[in-house]
Amino acid sequence: MDEKQYQEAIDYLYSFIDFSLTKNLRYSEEKFDLSRMIALMDLIENPQNDFDVIHVAGTKGKGSTCAMIASILIAQGYRVGLYTSPHMIDFTERIQIDNLQINHADFVELIGDLRDDIERVRNISTFEITTALAFKYFSNKNVDIAIVEVGMGGRLDATNIVDPLLTVITSISLDHTNILGDTIPKIAYEKAGIIKKGIPVVLGRQTQEAKNVIIDVAKRNESPIMDVFNQYHWEQKAYSLDSQQFKIIQLNQRIQSLTIFDMNLLGDHQLDNATTAYAVIDHLREHYEISENSVKKGFQNTRWPGRFEIICKEPLIIVDGAHNPDSFEKLSQTIEKFLNGVNITLIFGASEDKDIGEMIRYISPYVDSIIFTKSDHPRAMTEKEIKERLGMMVPKPFIFCGIDELIDETIRNEKGTYIASGSIFIAGAVKEILQSKKLMGQ
Numbered sequence: 001m002d003e004k005q006y007q008e009a010i011d012y013l014y015s016f017i018d019f020s021l022t023k024n025l026r027y028s029e030e031k032f033d034l035s036r037m038i039a040l041m042d043l044i045e046n047p048q049n050d051f052d053v054i055h056v057a058g059t060k061g062k063g064s065t066c067a068m069i070a071s072i073l074i075a076q077g078y079r080v081g082l083y084t085s086p087h088m089i090d091f092t093e094r095i096q097i098d099n100l101q102i103n104h105a106d107f108v109e110l111i112g113d114l115r116d117d118i119e120r121v122r123n124i125s126t127f128e129i130t131t132a133l134a135f136k137y138f139s140n141k142n143v144d145i146a147i148v149e150v151g152m153g154g155r156l157d158a159t160n161i162v163d164p165l166l167t168v169i170t171s172i173s174l175d176h177t178n179i180l181g182d183t184i185p186k187i188a189y190e191k192a193g194i195i196k197k198g199i200p201v202v203l204g205r206q207t208q209e210a211k212n213v214i215i216d217v218a219k220r221n222e223s224p225i226m227d228v229f230n231q232y233h234w235e236q237k238a239y240s241l242d243s244q245q246f247k248i249i250q251l252n253q254r255i256q257s258l259t260i261f262d263m264n265l266l267g268d269h270q271l272d273n274a275t276t277a278y279a280v281i282d283h284l285r286e287h288y289e290i291s292e293n294s295v296k297k298g299f300q301n302t303r304w305p306g307r308f309e310i311i312c313k314e315p316l317i318i319v320d321g322a323h324n325p326d327s328f329e330k331l332s333q334t335i336e337k338f339l340n341g342v343n344i345t346l347i348f349g350a351s352e353d354k355d356i357g358e359m360i361r362y363i364s365p366y367v368d369s370i371i372f373t374k375s376d377h378p379r380a381m382t383e384k385e386i387k388e389r390l391g392m393m394v395p396k397p398f399i400f401c402g403i404d405e406l407i408d409e410t411i412r413n414e415k416g417t418y419i420a421s422g423s424i425f426i427a428g429a430v431k432e433i434l435q436s437k438k439l440m441g442q
Contacts, residue, residue: 006104043117047139057150058170068277072298081138081146088428131158155193170204173326188213204276267334316417319427325358347420375425
């Protein structure tokens, strides 16, 4: 297929309303409304009803948790769809079956097939169209089950038209406060909007104020709730920059499994995500046959780019999609555990709606210098905005540098440790540059 056709398809998709590219976006019911999505899905015969769905919301950890659940089900031999956002490099990363992203030819064909129906729905958005494409693709390819990550929030998210087998809510913290609300209870209420009447809820690690809101919504919907960390906990056995080994212990079991799992996603927060994924799999065993060996193989095979991902060893370059204060706190903890005593340069850039003061406050004690940069994303913060936001916290010397120039300089040095973070787009840009220079994994 001519790659020009693929680029034309992407341009067509972005010709619609894309709230993710809108600077200073503010919440309104007119913008975030399920009526457009319902209308489109009716036109294309509701493909989301053709397979089982696990629906996953949360502020942090939902993508990693989705990837783990999908990997375990794939290891058992099921045909598994995975829908996530955003992408790091290629748009088609968002839509996968059995760990293979939709190829460009299928993507172009799918948009062509749905184009007339898409254009019949007034004010449809890019994310709504993408969600419809994913569901249609999964239906066409006869997946057994799809793991569907909420884009933002939950209650009014385009994915919230599914009738799931199970809903999952991972850790909730402050993010997208201009859209979802400026307190944990407000954000928790939006996330809990994915809870459906009578459908079980698996609840990952939460603050008490978030938990109270979610439990209240679940009770009103008569939805049984599994509070994961009241029933399971993890025990780390070993760790290195290559992987970490752990056990998951069920607190109500007199006889404990002896299985030690191995996973290349690093950090204690990933062990929280793994425990949540394990609880989901345990619940799914009421509907699907899933062996403990498949769980072990699934964890071992899980790949989720941009999560403390080592992309170059000489010099050591790590990319991480942390993009809010809570995730920067977890990144700091991971640095302390895995890179204690190492001289680290942080490559930092963020979107204009982020609390970069808190992010820098968390990370500063764990890095030796910071280089500020900017991705090509329309909502990326400029040098001027960074200085204004940081105020007295601006480090001396303050260095702002383009990503291409920065990576060239880093490669020439061939020493030190660099962590690129603050935005999935910063992580993706660094990774893409290194790929283009054929330096990945060196």
